Amino acid sequence: MRKLIDSAKDSASTQVVHTSVKHESAARQVQGSAKYIDDLVEPQGTLYAAVGTSQCAAGIIESMDLSAVRASEGVVDVITIDDVPGHKDIGPVFEGDPLLANGEVKFYGQPYFAVLATSVHLARKAALKGNIKVIPTAAVFTTEEAHKHERFVRPTHRFGQGDADTQLAAAPLRCKGNLSIGGQEHMYLEGQVSLAIPDEDGRMKVYTSSQHPSEVQKLVAEVLNIKLHHVMVDMRRMGGGFGGKETQAAQWACLASLLASRNQCAVKCRLPRSTDMHVTGKRHPFDNSFEVGFNENGKIVATKVDINGNCGHSPDLSDAIVDRAMFHADNGYFLGASNIVGHRLQTNMVSHTAYRGFGGPQGMIMAEAMMDAMARKLEVDPLTVRKQNLYGPETGTITPYGMEVEHNLLPEMIAKLEKDADYWARRDEITEFNRNSPVIKKGLALTPVKFGISFTAKHLNQA
Known part of the structure; x- marks a missing residue:
């Protein structure tokens, strides 16, 4: 770092941020001289x-x-x-x-x-x-079968706020859906x-x-x-x-x-x-479902989400991965009265493991599926529904797991992106294109992302 700062000063610049620096192994990797485990010279008699x-x-x-x-x-x-x-x-x-x-x-x-x-x-x-x-012996491969036989690698977790069942029953409009999210090889x-x-x-x-x-x-x-x-x-x-x-x-x-x-x-x-x-695990497949209640303006009043992680035969890191999927089921939105349930289901598959995002993507996609379902029900653009439900003073600032969202820049950022990207003009163009194109169809979306960098075990966040 000292060398970087000195070289930046030498080039008549005092900025370290935005200074282009090559990865320390980049040259060796491009030249093929970077040593991986399989490149090491093996000892005699290996x-x-x-x-x-x-x-x-x-x-x-x-x-x-x-x-x-x-x-x-x-x-x-x-x-x-x-x-x-x-x-x-x-x-x-x-x-x-x-x-x-x-x-x-x-x-x-x-x-x-x-x-x-x-x-x-x-x-x-x-x-x-x-x-x-x-x-x-009988093998279990799906989350549905695992539920039927009550096979779990770890206990089920749940959290939420308010009375989701009562609020759902009283909601002017409701919709529900399921989403199967496949695994992925590293x-x-x-x-x-x-x-x-x-x-x-x-x-x-x-x-x-x-x-x-x-x-x-x-x-x-x-x-x-x-x-x-x-x-x-x-x-x-x-x-x-x-x-x-x-x-x-x-x-x-x-x-x-x-x-x-x-x-x-x-x-x-x-x-x-x-x-x-x-013989090695993948990204966890998930089979998730939701039910959401909302008003005529598309504002959420209550939400229920069931998250079902296909963990494979053993716990591995599935407890924390399913937790993170639960923590991200709201993405950037206030879900009203909520009930989030996460199941860690045991199947006769290789034990699924960590994968970049660590359950977060499988949770966030649920929030976006809810926004799309509500938009279809109301026959409005999904961005309208998304903006209506972003965390904020007019909706709510407490997550389903009890954390207050502070310094929230999402409404401001999305408004700027909406304008700078000419979202609505492009949406009109795409609508017109799709109307006249029998085969090829186009799409456009503007979505927020809330991702917690922290570990799900609090004591690991000391640094």
């Missing part, structure tokens, strides 16, 4: 890990015959959950994520075992030879990869493509049953993450470290992209 995965979504493991895996060319070691000397569960906050399948199958593609071999090809080839017998530049190297005195050095190196350190230590300070984690750059490597990079680091510890050699575990996409 061996390679792969995982054998389930071919069903739910069941009880009856038997596991890995003799063909052990006999496969180049195989040095094979491990199951029974070979873990320390913690068998690596759930980041709550339990539910076994390092390898532990007596039951929770989702399609769940790793049963890990194999170590002299080459990547031989390890992956051997991983296909496991003979696992599973007694299938597709990071470099996939999940770890290189574990045994060190002196039982220590372990781990190079990992992770957004959370301290958690990797903790979990590797717990799995190996060694002291935390005996694990050193090195993470120079990860080639993209945006949540996909926040909790779910730890499993591969733990497996590589366990195999490295058992065989006293460097072990590299790099998932092929197809396996990566099977």
Whole structure:
């Protein structure tokens, strides 16, 4: 930062803000010289890990015959959950994520075992030879089925203000709707990869493509049953993450470290992209519904929102993600008397995880769906309804979770954008175009965004 300020002064400018500065790795990344985990020079004698995965979504493991895996060319070691000397569960906050399948199958593609071999090809080839017998059980894939069977990874949360049911019943106008929001694959530049190297005195050095190196350190230590300070984690750059490597990079680091510890050699575990996409979580799919009561001017008097997060088989970070979806169900609008409910539903899917926005987008879209539904009912432009319900003295300033919205610039910003962007003239042009175009249609929207940067656990916001 000092260098930046000095160079700015040297160029006859005292401004640091608005000064163009290159990303510190930009040149190396463009030239291809930036080192990712898979680019590191491997120590002599490095061996390679792969995982054998389930071919069903739910069941009880009856038997596991890995003799063909052990006999496969180049195989040095094979491990199951029974070979873990320390913690068998690596759930980041709550339990539910076994390092390898532990007596039951929770989702399609769940790793049963890990194999170590002299080459990547031989390890992956051997991983296909496991003979696992599973007694299938009924699998649950949708939030509707999960509700029916009362399957939740964490308790349901709710908040709101006023008497939403009474106010809804008395509202002059009402409308309701449902919205299914699909998941999303992270597709990071470099996939999940770890290189574990045994060190002196039982220590372990781990190079990992992770957004959370301290958690990797903790979990590797717990799995190996060694002291935390005996694990050193090195993470120079990860080639993209945006949540996909926040909790779910730890499993591969733990497996590589366990195999490295058992065989006293460097072990590299790099998932092929197809396996990566099977065994790691996505953005949470949501199935949400709303009911909103409003007056003839489009002003909201009462709102009920049901938020249903498809969390997959375990909690992972779903508690906080569904919370954030709930916190953003109002977006920039006062919802009147409100009742917001958030369910964390358990399904036989890979455990869904952090993704940029962390539940916020799946919540905000509900507020905008309500605005659009009201606009259609009133046969007015959606921007008119949006402006009518923005937080402010004439509507209300208390969120459904009890926080007062202060220093709100949304009305002023939207009014300026509306004018500067010639919103209404462009809307008229688009309406005319759509009237005369039988196939191609155009759209236009101006929407606010309220996003809280804070953590949902208050004590994490001290800085």
